Amino acid sequence: MRELEEIDSRDRGDGTSHGTRLKQVPAETGRMLAILAASAPPGLCVEIGTSGGYSGLWLAMACRQSGRRMVTFEILPGKVSLAAETFGRAGVTDVVELVAGNAFDHLPGIGEIGFCFLDAEKEDYPGYYAMVVPKLVPGGILTADNVISHAGVLGDFTRTALDDPALDSTVVPVGSGVLLCRKRETA
Numbered sequence: 001m002r003e004l005e006e007i008d009s010r011d012r013g014d015g016t017s018h019g020t021r022l023k024q025v026p027a028e029t030g031r032m033l034a035i036l037a038a039s040a041p042p043g044l045c046v047e048i049g050t051s052g053g054y055s056g057l058w059l060a061m062a063c064r065q066s067g068r069r070m071v072t073f074e075i076l077p078g079k080v081s082l083a084a085e086t087f088g089r090a091g092v093t094d095v096v097e098l099v100a101g102n103a104f105d106h107l108p109g110i111g112e113i114g115f116c117f118l119d120a121e122k123e124d125y126p127g128y129y130a131m132v133v134p135k136l137v138p139g140g141i142l143t144a145d146n147v148i149s150h151a152g153v154l155g156d157f158t159r160t161a162l163d164d165p166a167l168d169s170t171v172v173p174v175g176s177g178v179l180l181c182r183k184r185e186t187a
Contacts, residue, residue, distance in 0.1 A: 148177025
């Protein structure tokens with residue numbers, strides 16, 4: 001994890017283009033995600049937006065503890081390669097399935113979801129939300145990163161989640177702001 005933290009810090013400081021730099025959560029967000037994922041009800045753990053695998057490592061630890069598997073989606077080939085190396089070096093490939101491709105193409109075939117972390121292109125959040133929420137098991141958790149730092153872009157998305165009668169939702173001021181949603185037992 002330290003190596004990815006160093007790469008992320010360097011990328012942010014040296015002007016690496018936004019599209020190619022690592023866009024990973026801070027450690028405090030990673031810890032929170034691991035706690036939430038470990039306590040989520042049975043169902044698949046899904047990550048949309050792998051980047052270099054940093055948040056995926058936090059989720060993989062939670063999956064190992066809770067006896068579940070994780071599927072993570074990344075569309076950029078360079079980041080897929082880095083994430084594959086990250087997961088291999090960390091020894092978590094037994095619980096992580098790294099899918100190289102657009103999550104929009106793969107989510108229809110995914111079964112029930114117990115936990116989902118969304119950290120992809122912000123304009124795609126509403127579409128992913130529409131695909132994930134129906135697949136959440138009762139008590140299932142959906143989290144989305146950057147809802148405070150990108151409030152201008154994600155304001156409507158966040159309000160949709162906060163107003164959704166199928167969910168109990170709040171914004172947690174950790175890192176760049178995490179939307180935390182739990183699917184109600186009865187919607």
